[in-house]
Amino acid sequence: MAPTPRDEHDGAELTVVADMWSPACTVIRTFLARNEIACRWVQPTDQAGRELLTDHGFTVADTPVLFGSDGRTLRPTDEEQLAQWVGLHTKPTSDSYDLLIVGGGPAGMAAALYGASEGLRTILLERWAIGGQAGLSSSIQNYLGFPDGISGSDLTDRARRQACKFGAELVISLRADHLRPTDHGFAVHCTDGITITARSVIVASGATFRTLDIPSVDKFNGRGVFYFSALTEAPLCSGSDVYIVGGANSAGQAAVYFASCARRVIMLVRADSLAVEMSTYLIEQIEAIPAIEVRTGVEVVDASGDTHLEHLTLRDRTTGAVEQVPATWLFAFIGADPATEWLDGSFARDDRGYLLTGPDIAIVDGSDSPWPLSRPPLHLETTVPGVFAAGDVRAFNGHRVAGAVGEGSMAVMLVHKFLGD
Incomplete structure (x- = not known):
């Protein structure tokens, strides 16, 4: 079972009510985090979330909804609207x-x-x-x-x-x-x-990020499957197993980062060795962290779950052997x-x-x-x-x-x- 999102900014002036497994929620979470906009996250099923929605005339079906401390509300339709609402500079001052x-x-x-x-x-x-x-x-x-x-x-x-x-x-x-x-x-x-x-x-x-291009995996984009988003999603992964696909520096950096909060980090690398694409200093760091397991010659071929990712199917590229593993979090760094x-x-x-x-x-x-x-x-x-x-x-x-x-x-x-x- 995945953890409930934690409020990391108790003094934030912005509250977001959204289901953590909603792809729209992922887009908002990533945009706000990358633009260093502090916010408080509330699940729509929590009491605080239900009260906020009801007090402003919204329902769970309306989420995600943003609430400002000044009374403003927003149901964002795109990043430009969201950027304007939070006060970012979105229009040139000259032509x-x-x-x-x-x-x-x-x-x-x-x-x-x-x-x-x-x-x-x-x-x-x-x-x-x-x-x-x-x-x-x-x-x-x-x-x-x-x-x-x-x-x-x-x-x-x-x-x-x-x-x-x-x-x-x-x-x-x-x-x-x-x-x-x-x-x-x-x-x-x-x-x-x-x-x-x-x-x-x-x-x-x-x-632009490459995706795994597997239909069953694509179905869980933003609902357990993420691309190049370690910093924005890591707080939700505390105590969980995290799978990382990729064998270059970006994947290695993410593995080291997740190892500080996840229970276990499993790297899935198509190549026979990390040395094919990864810098030596990073390989040495990974080898020194017991929580990181590196599986080479392995690829993801399938995914399954209900409201979010629950299982991955992996294949050994040498033997063809297939296995299914429980998985809630998959982060891909594949170029x-x-x-x-x-x-x-x-x-x-x-x-x-x-x-x-x-x-x-x-x-x-x-x-x-x-x-x-x-x-x-x-x-x-x-x-x-x-x-x-x-x-x-x-x-x-x-x-x-x-x-x-x-x-x-x-x-x-x-x-x-x-x-x-």
Whole structure:
């Protein structure tokens, strides 16, 4: 039996009444946690939940419902509405900037910081929350200057405050869906009809999480099956068994983090060894924690349950043997694909969809070069002159936080060169 959600913020001014196994509840919980909005969670079946709903004219069927200490209520329909309701900055203050950055992960935040600090009127658009995938990391231990490690949320908060100090404008819940050149730069069109123009653009939209793509598992998304959400769900897993799918650093970091609160952490790794994708320092940490069990050569093939996940079916990839295990919590960290679907065909990509930049543009097959100018492309410049790429969205990147930060700051240097020319 899963534990009841605990109220972690007794002094919070926001109360959320929602069933913990509701996918809509998961979306809200993740959005609020990632944007550092303190809240108190109440089950609709608890007395406090029933009283709140009744006093404001709601029923259990209306949940999730948010209650503010000022008497306001909200039944959120999307993240933008939720972001506005809790007071996040969701609309640009102008329609024209020197530099527009799409994506608020480490690459985008570094670009925002350096762009604003060096005199460029800078705006950053982030769909979910500042920090990107790195913001979900429980502990980043190989980032320069933090010998004891730092959580993704702490690093994100420092970056946000630093960028804002220099005047960067950070807009949350506004999603770019098209980019086109104009006579004086570029126009980025957003899903709610807002268009923003800028003299230059840095694409740092990162990557989107891969899912297990198993119909019976998909049925439990947000109801026991989660992707890259260790920080937001861990408080609910105290004393439980937690299954983690994946063998790279993100999965290892999550396993170490869950081991501090879960009864047992079972890592399910398709490869024959963690060494295939995981850093050595992390493997050594995992081996030193008795609560973590690593099962290699194993994959999930089925899931079952009633209102939430209750069982997983696992298969040994070598012998084909199948077993069913009781499971309430499954967290998958199985990689990501580049978030480039919003860009048109004028942006050259590699065979996995990552943006080609600078000298890598030359690898494109065919006699017709995708680069349109007589000058060579700048190092992080895409095949659309004046649009640069940084971080996980770019081909041949290292998929490390430090590398993304370096690319974001370098991209601003190249923007200055482009604008100067």
